[in-house]
Amino acid sequence: MEILKQRIISDGTEIGTEIVKVDSFLNHQLDVSLFLEIGKEIKRRFSDCEINKILTIESSGIAIAALTALYFDNIPVVFAKKTQPSTMTEDFYGAPIKSFTKGTVSIARVSKQYLSSKDKVLIIDDFLAHGEAAGGLARLVEEAGGTVCGIAAVIEKEFQGGSARLRQAGYRVDSLAVIEKIDNGKIFFKES
Amino acid sequence: MEILKQRIISDGTEIGTEIVKVDSFLNHQLDVSLFLEIGKEIKRRFSDCEINKILTIESSGIAIAALTALYFDNIPVVFAKKTQPSTMTEDFYGAPIKSFTKGTVSIARVSKQYLSSKDKVLIIDDFLAHGEAAGGLARLVEEAGGTVCGIAAVIEKEFQGGSARLRQAGYRVDSLAVIEKIDNGKIFFKES
Numbered sequence: 001m002e003i004l005k006q007r008i009i010s011d012g013t014e015i016g017t018e019i020v021k022v023d024s025f026l027n028h029q030l031d032v033s034l035f036l037e038i039g040k041e042i043k044r045r046f047s048d049c050e051i052n053k054i055l056t057i058e059s060s061g062i063a064i065a066a067l068t069a070l071y072f073d074n075i076p077v078v079f080a081k082k083t084q085p086s087t088m089t090e091d092f093y094g095a096p097i098k099s100f101t102k103g104t105v106s107i108a109r110v111s112k113q114y115l116s117s118k119d120k121v122l123i124i125d126d127f128l129a130h131g132e133a134a135g136g137l138a139r140l141v142e143e144a145g146g147t148v149c150g151i152a153a154v155i156e157k158e159f160q161g162g163s164a165r166l167r168q169a170g171y172r173v174d175s176l177a178v179i180e181k182i183d184n185g186k187i188f189f190k191e192s
Numbered sequence: 193m194e195i196l197k198q199r200i201i202s203d204g205t206e207i208g209t210e211i212v213k214v215d216s217f218l219n220h221q222l223d224v225s226l227f228l229e230i231g232k233e234i235k236r237r238f239s240d241c242e243i244n245k246i247l248t249i250e251s252s253g254i255a256i257a258a259l260t261a262l263y264f265d266n267i268p269v270v271f272a273k274k275t276q277p278s279t280m281t282e283d284f285y286g287a288p289i290k291s292f293t294k295g296t297v298s299i300a301r302v303s304k305q306y307l308s309s310k311d312k313v314l315i316i317d318d319f320l321a322h323g324e325a326a327g328g329l330a331r332l333v334e335e336a337g338g339t340v341c342g343i344a345a346v347i348e349k350e351f352q353g354g355s356a357r358l359r360q361a362g363y364r365v366d367s368l369a370v371i372e373k374i375d376n377g378k379i380f381f382k383e384s
Contacts, residue, residue, distance in 0.1 A: 021279050029306045030254075030269040032261045058251035059271065062222075063258035069224045077222040079251065086293050087213050101278050114221045 001041050001176040005189050007034065008155065008177055017182045018157070019101065026126055026154065027060045032067060038176060039068035042124065042152045045174045049149045051075065051122045055115075055137050057097075057108055058082055060126040064154060068124060078115065080108040080137060093143045095136035100129065100160075108136045110144075117145030128153035128175055131162025138171060150174060158190060193233050193368040197381050199226065200347065200369055209374045210349070211293070218318055218346065219252045224259060230368060231260035234316065234344045237366045241341045243267065243314045247307075247329050249289075249300055250274055252318040256346060260316060270307065272300040272329060285335045287328035292321065292352075300328045302336075309337030320345035320367055323354025330363060342366060350382060 013021040025031040051072055056065040057080040065077045082097075083106070092109040099106070115121075121141045125133055134151045141148050148171060156163055156175030163173045178190040205213040217223040243264055248257040249272040257269045274289075275298070284301045291298065307313075313333045317325055326343045333340050340363060348355055348367030355365045370382040 015279060015281075019279060023279070023303065024305070028270065028273070028303060030258060030261075030271070031266075032258055032269060033266045035258065036262075036266075059254060059273075062251060062254045063269070066222060066224055066227065066255035066258055069222075070228075074223075074225045074228075077224060077255070078220065079222070081220070081251075087207065087211060087215070089207075111215060111220060113216070 001038070003037060004034070004154070004177045009187060012187065014182050014185050014187065018160070020155065020157070020179065020182065020187065022155070030063050032063070035064055035067040036070075038064060038154060039071045041176055042068050042122075043071035046122060046150055046152065049120070049122070051120050051149050053078060053115075053119045053121045054124055055080065055110070055121050055141065056124045057133050057137060061124055064126060065124045068152075072122075076114075078110060080110050080140065082106045082108065084109060093140045095139040095143075097132045097136040098130075099132070108133070108140060110140050112144070115141060115144035115146055119144065119146035120149050121146055122149050123151045124153075125151075126154050128156040128162050128173070129160040131166045134162065134166060134173075135169070138166075152176075155179065193230070195229060196226070196346070196369045201379060204379065206374050206377050206379060210352070212347065212349070212371065212374065212379065214347070222255050224255070227256055227259040228262075230256060230346055231263045233368055234260050234314075234366075235263035238314060238342055238344065241312070241314070243312050243341050245270060245307075245311045245313045246316055247272065247302070247313050247333060248316045249325050249329060253316055256318060257316045260344075264314075268306075270302060272302050272332065274298045274300060276301060285332045287331040287335075289328040290322075290324045292324070300325070300332060302332050304336070307333060307336035307338055311336065311338035312341050313338055314341050315343045316345075317343075318346050320348040320354050320365070321352040323358045326354065326358060326365075327361070330358075344368075347371065
């Protein structure tokens with residue numbers, strides 16, 4: 001997705017060789033015009049799929065998922081929680097998710113009320129790196145007996161191997177901007 | 193906002209006399225069609241204001257803020273973070289926010305890059321209870337020298353006093369559904 005790649009180059013900041021910081025439009029301040037374009041593009045790429053629910057994880061995936069849902073006939077968006085809210089008194093599906101940047105493991109939780117065997121789910125996240133979050137969300141869907149139709153990421157850091165692992169596990173993965181490497185403060189995208 | 197009140201009555205769950213759980217459409221599973229109506233209504237109520245930024249706090253405010261921004265010419269949405277991300281290496285504005293349900297205090301953080309003295313900010317949140325989150329967000333805006341144009345909440349629990357305190361402090365507060373009390377498992381709304 002060309003406008004996204006251009007935006008990453010113009011407004012992203014590289015931290016070392018592994019982290020791209022896109023706080024000015026994706027992770028802290030949100031450019032909803034760009035998110036509408038992202039939503040439209042995700043719909044185009046998954047237009048052959050019958051999808052009735054979008055699943056993401058708090059926090060940065062939420063706005064992207066919500067604006068993407070507009071292109072999927074306003075289907076429900078569910079976001080997994082990383083901590084257990086005091087009001088989550090019912091049963092939930094849980095999957096451990098390792099954060100490589102933080103060195104921590106959290107449990108992604110979705111109440112059993114919001115995932116079922118009837119669900120055909122598109123998983124959306126802002127970043128796809130080691131594939132921990134997307135893989136965890138896929139496990140939640142499968143624990144509920146539902147179907148994972150695909151995984152859509154806005155930015156993929158291919159060199160961290162998440163997409164390869166997820167594809168090997170049988171998932172359809174599509175990322176709008178795929179970074180091959182970050183070298184000397186320069187971002188190299190994979191040709192689409 | 194009548195459709196919102198009806199939805200709270202039909203799908204909300206009361207926990208005791210203080211908590212309304214609306215996970216099925218607002219806090220865990222998101223009904224984006226309803227959020228579009230909410231956004232339209234917030235725009236109508238604040239149509240006399242010159243607003244150039246929307247500020248909310250993770251996680252449940254994000255989707256509401258993002259869909260509301262569509263009715264304000266796609267102005268930027270900034271969400272305050274409750275924990276300090278490993279990539280937040282720059283200076284930030286911070287305000288303590290007390291959670292009465294959890295009995296904890298967290299620091300709402302916004303990077304100094306995304307709030308400035310030029311900003312005319314609409315604060316949006318899902319719930320307005322004691323007013324801690326909205327008040328904290330207002331302090332962040334003011335610390336940056338910006339202007340708080342108003343505070344919009346989807347659901348207000350008036351009996352917890354937040355809106356009264358915020359109005360006394362000089363803020364314009366407008367909530368789409370105002371709950372006067374929860375009694376015997378029944379929700380009583382304030383007449384608009």
